[in-house]
Amino acid sequence: MVDWKKELRNKITTLEQLDKKIVLSEKEKNEIKTVLEKFRMSITPYYVNLIDKNNPNCPIKKMVVPSIEELTEPIFKPNLVEEKKAEPVKGVRRRYPDRALIIPSYFCPNYCRFCFRKFWVGGVEENLTQEEIDNAIRFIKNDTSLREIIITGGEPLALNEKILEYILSELRKISHIEIIRIGTRIPVVLPSRITKKLARKLSKYSPLYIITHFNHPKEITKESKKACDILADKGLPLLNQTVLLKGVNSTVDVLKELFLKLLMLRVKPYYLLHCIDTMGSHHFVTKVALGAELLRKLQGYISGLALPMYVVPTYHGKIPITHNYILKYDNGVYTFENYKGDVFEFVEPKE
């Protein structure tokens, strides 16, 4: 059995280590060296082995190996005033009336090159102190309008187990907190971390939803399937967020394969997130219209269970974007377009 702690200790963080694992041209090596002066790299040994050594355009490689394009000036700059406004106490983010995030750590074992939290992740690997965790829990306890808490990061499932259990058990003591979610990429990048023991512990805090982060069908392996099975077998509902990434998963065929395979893993595709042009992610960003068009091409051709909602994350909340299926409305008569492009009328009853 693979020891996940050993995997963590053996993360690939230098060009020399990476060079021993995959084939890199001299040009790539020079470019990676330049990028590493600005942004750090971290890849788990498991994930590096998913890279297709013979394919310079391997989607897995694009997601974790630094590219010189990361140095392109981004359009979006983190707005520190907005960030501050959304952080009532350290470690808590709130943009919606009934939900809040708790971010106990910004540590991630595998840095995604497109990460929209790159400003923090892969920068300071700072964990909340015990006092800060208690302040965050107190804030949540005192605000009875909150009913759902999302534990995110960074990587919550890479936290010390005692700290994770402490947070979960304290949240469960709060009567107005009905739902807890954990946002995690661990089943994708470090599946050995998902043990039966961990799943047993997590299942004590039900209803606890696990939000995974698969972006490409190549990330679905026997190891990641096993990780999802362990969680699902313990009754933990699994949903997935995919980031739409140019050159990685921005085609109908790739998304179709991904969403259908996720369903077979008992993971419901939940969100397709538009990639934000933030630090170093410019080259992954698609047009907003592309996401809506990709889902339009899938709608009706694959099960509705497999279809996520396409959203643009903004400082003003997530904005759902969809193809406009209503062509016209006139005095109780809609003109609809269906998934095949057929146009027809639908009459609604008069009040």
Ligand code: SF4
């Ligand atoms: S797992 Fe999430 S938080 Fe961590 S680097 Fe990737 S996108 Fe960022």
